[in-house]
Amino acid sequence: MRPILMKGHERPLTFLKYNRDGDLLFSCAKDHTPTVWFADNGERLGTYRGHNGAVWTCDVSRDSTRLLTGSADQTVKLWNVQTGTQLYTFNFGSPARSVEFAIGDKLAVITTDPFMDLTSAIHVKRIAKDQTEQTEESLLVIKGPQGRINRAVWGPLNRTIISAGEDAVIRIWDSETGKLLRESDKESGHKKTITSLTKAADGSHFLSGSLDKSAKLWDTRTLTLIKTYGTERPVNAVAMSPLLDHVVLGGGQDASAVTTTDHRAGKFEAKFYDKILQEEIGGVKGHFGPINALAFNPDGKSFSSGGEDGYVRLHHFDPDYFNIKI
Amino acid sequence: MAIDKNEPSKLRWGELEEDDDLDFLLPPKEVIGPDENGIKKVIEYKFNEEGNKVKITTTTRVRKLAKARLSKRALERRNWEKFGDAVREDVGSRLTMVSTEEILLERPRAPGTKQEEMKVAGDSLAQLSKGGAVLMVCRTCGKKGDHWTSKCPYKDLAAPVETFVEKPAASEASVAAPGAGKGAYVPPSMRAGAERSTGSDMRRRNDENSVRVTNLSEDTREPDLHELFRPFGAVTRVYVAMDQKTGTSRGFGFVNFVNREDAQRAINKLNGYGYDNLILRVEWATPRTN
Numbered sequence: 001m002r003p004i005l006m007k008g009h010e011r012p013l014t015f016l017k018y019n020r021d022g023d024l025l026f027s028c029a030k031d032h033t034p035t036v037w038f039a040d041n042g043e044r045l046g047t048y049r050g051h052n053g054a055v056w057t058c059d060v061s062r063d064s065t066r067l068l069t070g071s072a073d074q075t076v077k078l079w080n081v082q083t084g085t086q087l088y089t090f091n092f093g094s095p096a097r098s099v100e101f102a103i104g105d106k107l108a109v110i111t112t113d114p115f116m117d118l119t120s121a122i123h124v125k126r127i128a129k130d131q132t133e134q135t136e137e138s139l140l141v142i143k144g145p146q147g148r149i150n151r152a153v154w155g156p157l158n159r160t161i162i163s164a165g166e167d168a169v170i171r172i173w174d175s176e177t178g179k180l181l182r183e184s185d186k187e188s189g190h191k192k193t194i195t196s197l198t199k200a201a202d203g204s205h206f207l208s209g210s211l212d213k214s215a216k217l218w219d220t221r222t223l224t225l226i227k228t229y230g231t232e233r234p235v236n237a238v239a240m241s242p243l244l245d246h247v248v249l250g251g252g253q254d255a256s257a258v259t260t261t262d263h264r265a266g267k268f269e270a271k272f273y274d275k276i277l278q279e280e281i282g283g284v285k286g287h288f289g290p291i292n293a294l295a296f297n298p299d300g301k302s303f304s305s306g307g308e309d310g311y312v313r314l315h316h317f318d319p320d321y322f323n324i325k326i
Numbered sequence: 327m328a329i330d331k332n333e334p335s336k337l338r339w340g341e342l343e344e345d346d347d348l349d350f351l352l353p354p355k356e357v358i359g360p361d362e363n364g365i366k367k368v369i370e371y372k373f374n375e376e377g378n379k380v381k382i383t384t385t386t387r388v389r390k391l392a393k394a395r396l397s398k399r400a401l402e403r404r405n406w407e408k409f410g411d412a413v414r415e416d417v418g419s420r421l422t423m424v425s426t427e428e429i430l431l432e433r434p435r436a437p438g439t440k441q442e443e444m445k446v447a448g449d450s451l452a453q454l455s456k457g458g459a460v461l462m463v464c465r466t467c468g469k470k471g472d473h474w475t476s477k478c479p480y481k482d483l484a485a486p487v488e489t490f491v492e493k494p495a496a497s498e499a500s501v502a503a504p505g506a507g508k509g510a511y512v513p514p515s516m517r518a519g520a521e522r523s524t525g526s527d528m529r530r531r532n533d534e535n536s537v538r539v540t541n542l543s544e545d546t547r548e549p550d551l552h553e554l555f556r557p558f559g560a561v562t563r564v565y566v567a568m569d570q571k572t573g574t575s576r577g578f579g580f581v582n583f584v585n586r587e588d589a590q591r592a593i594n595k596l597n598g599y600g601y602d603n604l605i606l607r608v609e610w611a612t613p614r615t616n
Contacts, residue, residue: 003425023400033411038404040396042422045403047410064403084409272431282431313425321431 001321003286004042006312008035013306015057016295019064024081025295025304026067027312030054034069036081039297039304042314048079050086057098061105066127068108070096076110078127078134087131093118098151101127102158107139109161109175111149120149122163124175142178145171151197153206155220162220164194164208172223182223189225190216195235201242201298209235215249217275229273236292243300244322245275250305252290270294270305281324286313352379474602475545532562535583536611537592542566543602544574554601555581559588580611 009029017026018039025039032051037044053073060067060081067079072095078088094115101108108127114120124140147166155162160181161173168191170184184190192212199206205226209215211234217227235251252268268291269283289308296303302316358367368384396404539551551564566579583589589610597608 001429002427003429004422005425006422008421021397021400023396023403035410037422044408044412044421045406046408046412049410064399082403082406082409269432280434282433284429284431286425286427286429315429324431 001315001318003284004314006037006042006044006314007310008037008044008047008312009033009310011054011310012289012308013293013310013312014055016293016304016306016312017058017060018295018297018304019060020062020298021064022298024060024064025312025314026058026060027293027306028055028058028069029306029310032071032073034058034067036067037312037314039302039314042312046084048077048084048086050077050079051075053095056096059100059108061101063105066101066105068099068101068127070099070110072096074112076108076125078131088134090125090136092123094120097148098153100153102154104158107154107158109152109154111152111163111165113148119143120145120147120165122149122152122161122173124161140175140178142173144180145169147193150193150195153197153199156203160220162197162206164197166193168192168194168210168212170194170197170208170218170223184218184223185225190214192234196238198238198240200240207238207240207247209238209249209251211235213251215247217247227275227278229278231271233290236290237294237305239294239296239303240275241296241300241303242298246281247273247275248294248296248303249273250291250294252287252308268307270303284315287311532582532584535586535589537581537583537589538578538609538611539581539596540578540607541604542575542577542579542606543604544577546575546579546602548579550602551579551581554596555583555592558583558592558595560584 006027009027009031011030013027013029015028017028018024019026023039024045025037026034027037028034032053032055034048034051034055035044036046036048048067048069051069051071051073053071055069055071058067058069065081066087067081068076069079070076074092074095076090076092076096076099077086078090079086090110092110092112094112096110096112098111099108106127108125110123110125112118112121112123120143122140122142123138125138126135128134142161145163145165145167149163149165151165152161152163154160154175155172158175161175162170163173164170168189169186170189171180172182173179174181190208190210190212192210194208194210196209197206199220203220205217205219207215207217213231213234215229215231215235215238216225217229218224219226229247229249231249231251233251233253235249237250239248239250240246241248248270250268250270267285268287268289269285270287270291271283272281273279274281284305287305287307287309288311291305291307293306294303295305302314304312304314306312352371352373355371356367356369358369360366366386368386370382370384371379372382374380537555542551546566548564548566551566552561555561555564560583561581562584563582564579565581567576568574569576581589581592583592593608593610596606599606599608
C-alpha cells in the first residue's frame with residue numbers, strides 16, 4: 001500500500017481519532033494545534049487554534065459536530081468541528097490527559113494529571129447541547145489512583161468508567177457513585193505504565209498497551225485477562241480493527257533512551273497481531289520515530305499512525321490484507 | 327523530458343502577433359488516457375524562447391487511492407470551508423503527499439516452517455537408514471526428500487528458515503523466547519538444563535568435536551548443514567566458507583558437535599553421501615583432534 005504522509009504538525013503526535021462516519025481524522029500533537037484531515041486522501045480541512053500547551057487527547061461527538069480536546073495548558077476545550085471556533089473551556093488545576101464523550105455525547109470523562117499538591121483525578125462533566133447552558137461543574141470527581149491516569153474511557157452503557165495509568169493497574173469505577181468496582185490483578189496485569197487503551201467496536205473487550213513491552217486484552221465486565229501480546233519495544237499506542245480480528249501495537253524506544261542505534265531510517269513499525277492466536281502477522285514500517293498514536297477507521301479498511309517524527313501516515317489496505325492467514 | 331509548463335514565455339510586444347500567427351503550425355495537444363497501469367501521457371507542443379517547436383511529454387501515473395463511499399453527511403463535510411491554519415493553504419504546500427515507497431505488511435517469516443523443521447529430524451533419520459539414498463532438502467519449506475529448493479511448490483513464501491545456532495535472538499517471532507523476556511542476562515552455564523562441567527573444558531572439547539565437510543555444492547549454506555547434521559546430535563556451530571565476491575559457498579564447511587560420539591556417527595554416516603548432486607566428504611577437522 002502507499003501510505004499518505006501528512007506533515008501538518010511540527011512536534012510529535014500524541015493522539016489520533018476518527019469520527020464515527022470515518023471520513024474525518026483528528027490529530028493532536030505537542031504543537032498546541034489539533035488538526036482535522038479528510039480520511040480518504042489526507043487533505044487538511046482545518047486547525048483548531050486556541051490551546052497554549054501540548055494537546056494530549058481529543059474526542060469527537062457521534063454526529064461530528066463537537067470536538068473535545070484536552071491539553072497541558074490545564075484546560076479542556078469544546079469546539080465546533082466545522083468552523084473551528086471555541087465553544088467552551090473547562091479549567092482545571094493540572095494538565096488534562098484524556099477525554100472521552102459518553103455514549104449519547106451528553107457526558108464526558110476527563111482525567112487530570114497529578115500536579116504540585118493535587119492528585120490525579122477523573123472528572124465527569126455534562127456537555128450541553130446548547131453552549132449557552134454549558135456549566136463548569138463536575139458531576140463526579142474520582143480521586144484515587146496514584147500517578148498519572150493516561151486514559152479513561154466509558155464502559156458499556158455509560159455505567160462504568162475504566163481507567164489506566166502510571167501505576168499499571170486498570171480500574172473500573174461506577175460512573176454514578178464513583179465507587180471502585182474492580183481492579184486488574186497485579187500478577188497477570190501490566191508491570192509498567194499503561195500508555196494506551198482502546199475499546200472494541202462492541203465494547204465487550206478492550207486492549208491496553210504498556211511500557212512493559214506488552215499489550216493485554218481484557219473483558220470489560222469482569223476485567224479478566226483474555227490475551228497477551230508481546231513485543232520487543234515499549235508500547236505507546238494500541239488499536240483494534242473493527243472488521244477483522246487484528247490488533248495493532250505501536251511503540252518504540254524514545255530516542256533519548258537509546259544507547260545503540262540502528263541507523264536505518266523509517267524503521268519504526270506498527271505491528272499487527274492476530275487477536276485470537278496472539279501471533280504476529282506482520283509490521284508496517286515507515287515512521288522515523290516511535291509511534292505515539294494509532295487509530296483504525298471505523299470501516300476497518302484503513303488505519304493511521306502518528307509518530308514522534310510529527311508525521312501522520314494514513315494507510316489504505318491492499319485487497320490482500322483481508323485475506324491474510326496465519 | 328518534461329519541461330516546466332508553468333514557466334511563462336517572455337513575450338515581447340513586437341513578437342506578439344507572430345506568435346499568434348504561428349500557432350496553427352503546432353499540432354494539437356494529445357492526451358493518451360490512463361492505461362491499465364494508470365499511466366497517462368499528455369503531449370503538448372509549443373514554441374520555446376528561441377522560437378523552436380518543442381514537444382513536451384508529461385507522463386503521470388493516475389492512481390485511484392481508495393473507493394470512498396461517503397454518507398450524506400460526510401459528503402456535506404467534504405464541501406466545508408477550510409478554517410484555522412488551512413485557510414491560507416497554497417497549492418504548493420506539500421502537507422499531504424503520497425509515499426513514494428510501497429510499504430507492505432511484512433510477514434515475520436514464512437508461516438509453517440518452524441513446525442516442519444521439528445518434524446523433519448525424525449524423517450531424515452529414517453531416510454538415512456535406507457543407505458545410499460540422496461537427501462533432497464528444500465530450503466524454502468524445509469520438507470526433506472520431496473523436492474529441491476528450485477522446484478519448491480511453496481516458492482512464494484518469504485525468507486528461508488534461520489538457523490537456531492546462528493541467530494536465535496534476532497528473529498522477531500522467536501519461538502524459543504528465553505524465559506520471561508530479555509531482562510537479566512543469564513550465562514549459559516546457569517540456564518535451565520545446562521550441563522555443568524567446567525566452563526573452559528566444555529568449550530575446548532567442543533572445538534575438538536569439529537567435523538570438516540568438503541565437496542559442498544555452491545548453494546549450500548549454514549542452515550543446510552545444520553539440518554543435515556542435526557539428526558546425529560546437538561550441533562553448537564556450523565560454518566560454511568563463503569566467497570565474498572560471488573556470495574557462493576567455497577565448497578567446504580565445519581560443524582561442531584556437543585558430543586564426540588555424535589560427531590563420529592555423523593562422519594561414519596555422511597561421508598560419501600550424495601547431497602545436492604555432489605558426494606560429500608566428511609572427516610575430523612585436523613589438526614586439533616590429533
